[in-house]
Amino acid sequence: MTDRIKEQLSTFLDGELPDQETALLLKRLERDDELRGALSRYSLIGAVLRNDGDVPAARQVAARVSAAIAREPMQELGMRLFGVATVLRSGAGLAIAAGVAAAAVLMVQQLNVADPAAPQAVLAQVVESPIVPVSAVDEPEDSPPISYVTPPAADGPGSLPPVQFANFLVAHYGYASPLVRRSVGAGLISATDEAATEDATAADTRNGQ
Amino acid sequence: MNPRRVIAVALCLAAAPAAAETGREWLDRMMKALNSATYVGEFVSESAGRSERLSITHRVQDGVVSERLVSHSGSGRELVRENDEVVVYLPDQKLAIIERRPSRSDLLGALPPFEGQMDSWYNVDYVGREASLLGPSAVVAVRPIDGYRFGYRLWIDEDSHMPVRSELSDAGGKVVERLRFTKLTFVQDIPDSAFEPALDRSKLRWVRQAPQVEDEAPTWRAAQVPPGFRLSVSGLQVVAGSSTPVQHLVYSDGLASVSVFIQAPAPGQPPVEGSGRSGVASAFSTVVQGHQVTVVGEVPPRTLKVFAIGLRPVTGAAPATSTAATDRSRRD
Numbered sequence: 378m379t380d381r382i383k384e385q386l387s388t389f390l391d392g393e394l395p396d397q398e399t400a401l402l403l404k405r406l407e408r409d410d411e412l413r414g415a416l417s418r419y420s421l422i423g424a425v426l427r428n429d430g431d432v433p434a435a436r437q438v439a440a441r442v443s444a445a446i447a448r449e450p451m452q453e454l455g456m457r458l459f460g461v462a463t464v465l466r467s468g469a470g471l472a473i474a475a476g477v478a479a480a481a482v483l484m485v486q487q488l489n490v491a492d493p494a495a496p497q498a499v500l501a502q503v504v505e506s507p508i509v510p511v512s513a514v515d516e517p518e519d520s521p522p523i524s525y526v527t528p529p530a531a532d533g534p535g536s537l538p539p540v541q542f543a544n545f546l547v548a549h550y551g552y553a554s555p556l557v558r559r560s561v562g563a564g565l566i567s568a569t570d571e572a573a574t575e576d577a578t579a580a581d582t583r584n585g586q
Numbered sequence: 587m588n589p590r591r592v593i594a595v596a597l598c599l600a601a602a603p604a605a606a607e608t609g610r611e612w613l614d615r616m617m618k619a620l621n622s623a624t625y626v627g628e629f630v631s632e633s634a635g636r637s638e639r640l641s642i643t644h645r646v647q648d649g650v651v652s653e654r655l656v657s658h659s660g661s662g663r664e665l666v667r668e669n670d671e672v673v674v675y676l677p678d679q680k681l682a683i684i685e686r687r688p689s690r691s692d693l694l695g696a697l698p699p700f701e702g703q704m705d706s707w708y709n710v711d712y713v714g715r716e717a718s719l720l721g722p723s724a725v726v727a728v729r730p731i732d733g734y735r736f737g738y739r740l741w742i743d744e745d746s747h748m749p750v751r752s753e754l755s756d757a758g759g760k761v762v763e764r765l766r767f768t769k770l771t772f773v774q775d776i777p778d779s780a781f782e783p784a785l786d787r788s789k790l791r792w793v794r795q796a797p798q799v800e801d802e803a804p805t806w807r808a809a810q811v812p813p814g815f816r817l818s819v820s821g822l823q824v825v826a827g828s829s830t831p832v833q834h835l836v837y838s839d840g841l842a843s844v845s846v847f848i849q850a851p852a853p854g855q856p857p858v859e860g861s862g863r864s865g866v867a868s869a870f871s872t873v874v875q876g877h878q879v880t881v882v883g884e885v886p887p888r889t890l891k892v893f894a895i896g897l898r899p900v901t902g903a904a905p906a907t908s909t910a911a912t913d914r915s916r917r918d
Contacts, residue, residue, distance in 0.1 A: 542862040542869045542882070547685055548825045549845040549867070549882045551672060552818075552836045555620055556738065557754065557866050557884045559642065560763055562655045563631040564865030565674055566663035567638045 609710035609726040612742050616726075619747035622646050626780075627770035628658075633763040633865040645776040654781045664783045675783050675790070682790040704840030707731055707814040716741065720750045720770055728841070733757035734812040734889045735842045736866075746772060754866055756886055763866045806833055806848045806877075810896035812889050814839040823847075837893065844883030846893055851876050861887055870894055 382405070546565065553561040624645045631638045639658040645651070655665040664675040674683040713725040723741040730737050737759075741751035750767040807817070819836040825847060835846040851857070857873040870890035871880040874897045881890040 542864065542871075542880075544825055545845065545847055545869060545880050545882045546864060546867055547672075547674065547683060548823060548834065548847070549843075551685065552843050552845055553867070553884060554838075554841055554843050555617065556749070556752070556841065557763075559629070559655070560631055560633070560754075560765055560866045561884065562665045563638055563640055563657075563765075564633070564867060566640075566655060566657045566661075566665050566676075567631075567636065567659065567865070 607712045607724075609712040609728070610705075612712060612724050612726045612740075612747075613710060613728070615747040616740065616742045616749055620749070621651075623746065623748060623772060624774070624776060625746075625748070625770060625772045626776070627767050629765055629767045631763065631765050631865065634863065643776060643780050645781070647775075652776075652781050654783075656784070662785055664785070666781055666783060668781065673783075675785060675787075677785045677790065680790055681793060682787065683793045703814060703816065707735065707839050708737075708841060713739075715744070718743075718750055720767060721745060723750060730757070732813065733886060734814070734892070735839060735885050736762060743770075746770070754884075805900055806835070806846075806897055807900050808835070808837065808846065808893050808896045809898040810892070811837060812839075812885075812892045815844065815893075818843070842883060842885050844881060844885055844890065844893055846897065847880045847882070848874075848897065849878040849880075851878065861890070863887075875899065 546561070550558070550561055550565065624647070626641070626643045628639065628641045631640065641656045641658065643652075643654040645653070650669045651667065652669070653665075653667040657663040662675075662677040666673045666675070672685040674685075676682065707730060709727075709729045709731060711727045711729070713727050716723050716725050718741050720743060722744045724744055726738075726740045726742060728738040728740065737755045737757075739753040739755065740749050742748070743750045748767075748770065750770060752765045753761050754763040755761050815837040816839075817835060818838045819834075821834055822831045823834040825832045825834075830850050830852060833848040835848075837844045837846065857878055859872045861868065861870045863869070866884045867882060868885070868887050868890060869880060869882045870887060871878065872891075872894050873879065874894065879894050879897055881893045883890060
């Protein structure tokens with residue numbers, strides 16, 4: 378799969394591919410197993426198309442697209458660009474779960490798990506199923522594909538995976554109080570592999586406050 | 587600091603009373619500065635036993651807010667905000683995460699700070715003046731009246747009205763997070779190039795969060811919320827890590843905000859219950875009527891739990907009621 382196709386696929390998933398190119402891509406999808414395979418690996422997209430969700434908007438969209446795929450030839454489906462792109466755009470968002478997972482584990486400290494005996498999730502110790510990238514930008518053709526790993530959905534009963542927390546923290550960032558938004562942002566880009574320094578309480582003590 | 591300068595500052599502080607000495611006035615000035623000033627600076631964030639030094643570039647130009655946070659930890663991580671788009675660059679993970687919202691949704695405007703509603707839940711006091719690293723500051727204490735929110739102690743620069751230092755404390759008075767500016771320079775203009783990340787973006791995997799679906803009628807509401815919190819924003823959103831669109835509700839008490847995410851059960855995905863914390867933000871996750879509920883916000887964990895357990899589907903649900911009466915009686 379060439380970079381050009383990857384870019385097209387990415388743009389298509391983002392719902393930003395022009396109509397004409399989308400029609401061509403849909404035709405290519407029809408005959409290109411590899412391309413279809415790439416799409417099929419976005420299993421979360423499948424969840425939407427299979428109507429697994431229980432959210433009304435997703436259900437409606439899923440039903441519409443499932444029906445379109447089932448009943449219409451590809452050419453006609455291509456004419457329904459907007460609806461398909463919308464769904465796949467959602468799918469792209471769903472697929473980012475895997476990508477963001479890699480980022481998320483860096484950011485969060487696991488505290489107060491319901492089960493104190495549950496092991497603490499630690500970055501770089503959690504290596505599970507490989508995931509498929511949503512898109513690549515200027516990736517050399519001969520370079521090995523970049524793959525990411527995501528921790529399991531749950532580290533065990535009673536624990537909140539750091540990856541999950543961080544994913545939601547990104548979504549919350551824009552709504553954080555302006556007073557603390559910088560702090561929330563700092564938490565998002567802070568590395569956890571640094572040696573911990575004195576905590577605020579210790580600093581208070583030292584400063585005599 | 588030079589001893590002579592310390593003496594000079596002390597004399598200055600003693601001789602010149604602040605122009606505004608009510609805490610609320612200082613808060614209003616501070617918010618105006620936060621939303622209008624163009625500046626570059628460096629600050630240190632201390633939280634949960636960790637210290638992070640970061641630089642910030644902040645520009646307000648024609649109503650468009652641009653901001654760039656850069657970690658100095660060596661990871662090369664950055665966060666760049668361009669009005670309604672936030673990009674988190676994680677070069678050590680070869681990853682860039684894009685969060686984009688509809689242009690009509692102003693991230694800052696979505697939650698107007700310091701509205702009248704906060705007055706009922708926080709006592710705001712002007713404490714006095716202190717000489718800080720960057721000059722004389724007005725010290726303002728924002729104390730919550732209950733344990734559902736954090737308290738703040740703010741050092742507001744008397745000239746620029748910017749918060750040059752802040753401490754966030756829990757109900758027991760323990761400092762949860764401290765942020766302190768070490769450099770702060772106000773400038774007239776900052777070129778666009780200053781908001782370009784200093785990394786090779788071609789090597790990154792770009793991950794996009796789908797735009798939030800606005801104006802969706804919420805299918806879930808918090809039937810009972812902590813006192814003072816009101817629903818500010820609701821919609822469907824595709825969040826990383828979720829296999830289905832997630833309902834996102836945002837509640838605010840005028841100062842603190844809480845995001846509530848409700849996910850339909852995903853086949854083969856076991857429910858998750860627990861909590862976590864990252865700096866000033868905490869999270870609590872549980873299962874309510876078969877749905878995965880995750881609550882995130884810059885509030886104490888107790889507050890998050892109240893939101894989570896109070897969630898109900900909208901159908902047949904009564905309007906959200908506050909637990910204020912209960913808490914007031916408890917205090918009495």
